[in-house]
Amino acid sequence: MDLLEYQGKQLFAKHGLEISDGRAVTTVEDAVAAANELGYPVVVKAQVLIGGRGKAGGVKLAANEAEATEHATNILGLDIKGHIVHTLWIEKASDIDTEYYASILLDRSAKKPLVMFSLEGGVEIEEVAEKTPELLIKRNVDPLVGLTKDEALSIVREAKTPADVEEGVADILVALYEVWIEEDATLAEVNPLIITPDRKAKALDAKVSLDESALFRHPENAKLRYTQGEDEQEAAARAKGITYVALDGDIGILGNGAGLVMSTLDVVAQAGGTPANFLDAGGGSDAQKITEATEVILSNPNVKAVLFNIFGGITRCDEVAKGLIEAFGQLKPTVPFVVRLDGTNDVAGRELLEQADLPNVTPAKTMLEAAQTVVALAKENS
Structure with a gap:
């Protein structure tokens, strides 16, 4: 969950960072x-x-x-x-002598927090990393120890920070790490971190992303979600506990498991289609969840066809079939559906769909077949 600048600054101030x-x-x-x-x-x-x-x-x-x-x-x-x-x-307004860059994020390859610091602040950090990588200091932190003042000083000295502001900048790095840990953030960034003419270090901007999965530990942070201008489908999905991301295409996608859904998006694109969404119904989805997910997908007027790609493990294919049947009864969709069921209770699921004889529902055996079919149907329905 991304925060607005002022919300990030309020979290910074809570942990001792100086802000305007x-x-x-x-x-x-x-x-x-x-x-x-x-x-x-x-x-x-x-x-x-x-x-x-x-x-x-x-x-x-x-x-x-x-x-x-x-x-x-x-x-x-x-x-x-x-x-x-x-x-x-x-x-x-702040008087500015120098602008630096500082951030804490998760290094997934090292499975550790990563501190990044540069004397080249106030610009896109990607530009610094590409053109002058030697100016961007990167240091992994032992999560069992945390970022100590001594290690923070080592980082700012490696960057050749002026001696008279080393202490203040190191203090900001330690406080920024505290924000990252204690608020369950995935990113805590200051760009620029400014040095004032009287040689004080201050956070002039704030970019903070919080781990949504940890919001139950921070009910006060959950209230910070910025909803103005939010995509209507994404808001409706979140209210139902469904993982959904709106995209620009016309083929609705439902799968179970983020990896499977991502693969489905790729195969649909390979078949010449454009996905309208990413929707992960999750493991163990029951008929009610499938019905709600279908409602979210169909609330997008751009959707011309829908693909269900289910590989049943914890999720039972017969429950998915029941959810689709229930959705058709409630929503009466007019766009074609392609359904691929494989895994736990897949035979029972396919039998339920065959018995229901839903209009505009086409079964598919493989992911590629399903993708090619839904792309063709979407084009026919355009």
Whole structure:
């Protein structure tokens, strides 16, 4: 779950990172009031879950009330790479001497936390990694020990950080690691981490992603989910406990298990089709879950055909068949379905579908056959 900048900063402050004072607002009037309260100059910052805000005109410096009004008016409602701005962060402007980069994330190959630090901040870190990789320090951390102050100092010294700010930058790395661990984050990033003229280190920006699977341990963080402008199908799926990601195509996909669904997307693309979604019904899906998942898929008006690709292990194919039969009774879909059932109780599942004689349902024996069939049906239905 990605957080907006100001939400990430609030988590940073909770763990001792220094941030600039600011206010989150949703109207021009509140933006101006916040700016007046903070004192000028202030920065008016669009709050969207996408990078490149500054280049898109979503970050502006206001020296007075007139400029604060102008910038808030222009930024609210602004479309930044498909993300509409509904919230602004009005922040006291900071004096900047130098910009650094710092982040903590999970290194899946090493199965350890990874600290990344660079004196080249304020730009896309991918650009630094590609053009000047020697300037990006990477250090795995023993999760049983954590990031100690001594190790943090070793990292910032390896980057050739000026001696007079080593301590402050190291303290930020330790606090950032604390955010990553204690908030169950998958990413905690500061870009830029600034050094002020009086040589203090401060987090000027925040990018935080939280592990959704761990939100039960952080009910206060679960409330931070940003839902404005969220895809309707994804919101409906989450409410039903279904893993769903909207895509741009016209073929609805349902499978059980993330790996199987990903493979199904690839095979459909190989057959010349374009998936409309990723939907993992999960292991042990019963008839009710299958019915709800079908409803989510069909709520997308772009869907021209649907593919069920089930490999039964914990999931029973007869339960999937019952769910599809129930869905047809409730939803009365008009688009064609292709169903491949293999594994636990697959024979019983196929018998149930044959007996139900559902309209526009075509069985398939293999994944490739199912993909080729659903692509052909989608084209016929276009």
